Amino acid sequence: MHWLAAPLVLYLFPSWFRNGFVLGTVLVLVQYLSLLAAVLAQFQSRLLEAESKALDLAFLDPLTGLNNKRHVHTLFDQALVLATRPHQVVAVFYIDLDNFKPINDTAGHAAGDEVLKTVAARLKGSTRSTDICARVGGDEFVVIGTQLDSEEQAEGIARKLLAQLTMPVLVNGRSHALGASIGIGLHPRHGSTLPELMQCADQAMYYVKRNGKSGCGVFQGAPAARTA
Template identity: 60%
Template sequence: MALFDTIHTIGSTVYFVLAVLLAWLSRTPRTNPGAGFWALAIFLGFCGRIALLALGPITNSQSTEIIYAGIIALEKYFLLLGAFKFLNREHYSRPFSLFILAGVMWIVCYWLNIIDRIQFAVGYGIFNSSILLLFAIIAYRERHLVSHPILLATAIICFLFAGHWLTYPALHLYTGWAVPGFIIGTTLVLLLYLTLTSAVLMQFQKRLLDAEQNALDMAYHDPLTGLNNKRYMNTLFEQALVLAMRPHQLLALIYIDLDNFKPINDTAGHSVGDEVLKIIAKRLLDHTRSTDICARVGGDEFVVIATQLESAEHAKQIANKILEQCCADIIVDQHIYHLGASLGVSIYPSHGNDLTQLLQHADEAMYKVKKNGKSGFQVFAG
């Protein structure tokens, strides 16, 4: 009896700690609702162990076994309901509820003495085993949704736990099975809920990583076009200089100011104007190399930093290619829009040793194109 009490005391204590932890996690904003159901499930497991401590072993009393069986049936209900919520499989809830109802009716039949103790034990063991086996299958099939190792471990533990519940009739057939049976059961319950808690924490970690990535995207990328923003362009330019310092390597900064963009914004609306800018940004990415830097630095102003150039003539070829893409027809909502672009080009190290100088000189070259009728490019002449 002392060992029996020790097992349930340890089990109930750890169950309560896990219930509090999962309940606390479930209160965090935007936490998957499955955590709350699992908190309730393990709390019911705690209540079941308290009932055994208060009423004694289930083998000594039919009423004790009925109370314990009812509590554990509810625990299994919220356990699997939490899994459906956590893995976005709520459509399984209705047929599963009918299965739980059948389990409850089996307990009622035992209470009314319609079935004997051994029949009840066999049916109740199959009931719990089936629930855990279903959880194992779902966790294995959906293991990619959270963390492959954690949900795989959950599936394995549920599979082992399902097998253990099939030994439930042994509690009534062999008196010596009670202690090792509950030790094994307690261990499996703890492992199961530890993996579930880990799955919830893994989702927290994913949310933090996603939030960090979004913050970096907002800090370094233009939210409309996805191109680098002016702030990040400064950092990338320093990296590009490393390549430009190699022998016989040049770097060109191409400042792009779209022509005839404002009339599109004014007549067709800002939503159409945004689509036009997205199309231009995609064309810039598609017609530059992976080593080049594309950035949006203003409303309709872009910068391309072309790296690893062999000559100034190479920079002109790139500028001409960009000009062609900016002047090509743009179709938005079956309407054709005609743009142009004025491009100014400055070359490192001939026209400056830092980004500020190169931007200033490229901007001056671009304004000369504007004054001369727009839609062209010019290399800065110092």
């Protein structure tokens, strides 16, 4: 509009030529810088979005949205920092689903994926915001209970998880029976690192699985003590 109006302005005010040229140049420069700023802002937004997606792929299980095995180690270290009181307990629950393979074999992998998503939702719904839920294998999950007041509280959480995981799962109008074997490793009694606690919880889980499945047990060396 400035340049289109320039001939009329110069006709009426001949002395305005220099000022009008300077004003037009400033307006063009402002427009160019505004356009450049908009392009850079859009580029930054896309870069941040791509970075966020990359972090999700690095730290989250793509199917269930839970933390993956790689990220759970970092979260465990953070949980230990939060367990500041001397009597606090951190519990690692190693969960292996029972009767999951027949669902994949009879209903297909798509139905199996929906079952895993339901399991993940039930785990999240049965734990606190400070607890950690992760998928560490095909049908294997880990829950880390943080800032627990006693080992008995850990066993109560395991029974709560078991009650949720033994409920039938409805997929496409079809009900699927499911179960879970849960082993429990306790910090500091069984170890101070996540690999140590996961190994203890894994052994306790296998003891439960060998003795009837669909139960939970605390690691006691050999054998573990079945609590449900």
